[in-house]
Amino acid sequence: DTGVSQDPRHKITKRGQNVTFRCDPISEHNRLYWYRQTLGQGPEFLTYFQNEAQLEKSRLLSDRFSAERPKGSFSTLEIQRTEQGDSAMYLCASSLDSPNYGYTFGSGTRLTVV
């Protein structure tokens, strides 16, 4: 296992289209997180899964956003009716139950909405 994988690395979409991103965490990690990072800012928390249960959603995650982790392994983040303000780097991370060792982040998906 080489770390957290995210796909695609880059996505350009037209405003109003739907997009879906995938994250494959480190296999023994049961916690999975999504963060969003805009230019010049640090990552901001979006949502958190413990196995397949989504335990928290940030208020940054509007109704157009939905995340799933159906079998407690990989996760998907879908954005419906994309807006230009959705342009950002979407980062996935995973950790063990005790996150004291910090997360392991993936390389991110760079979304550009035109």
Place this chain on the structure above:
Amino acid sequence: GQQLNQSPQSMFIQEGEDVSMNCTSSSIFNTWLWYKQDPGEGPVLLIALYKAGELTSNGRLTAQFGITRKDSFLNISASIPSDVGIYFCAGQNSGGSNYKLTFGKGTLLTVNP
């Protein structure tokens, strides 16, 4: 909500120089983390600090967890060109929301060979 103030915003130094950056918070954290992010990549963990007053090293990097638990600093000694990148501090709480990290805005480090 919790906010982290990270300074400086950017630094431009000569290879071989030492670097210091810090992070302050409006509230207490129980864990401080320092990450480095290269362009187009995700953040990579450099150092984790778990106790107030703790001083931890990782090669040329040294970080300290402030006594008040509201601040942390990161030092890089004898900088080299591959130290270039954005350095982020992050705070983590204990208890019910211990999974969530709050990040600073980052310090952009440029090293001139």
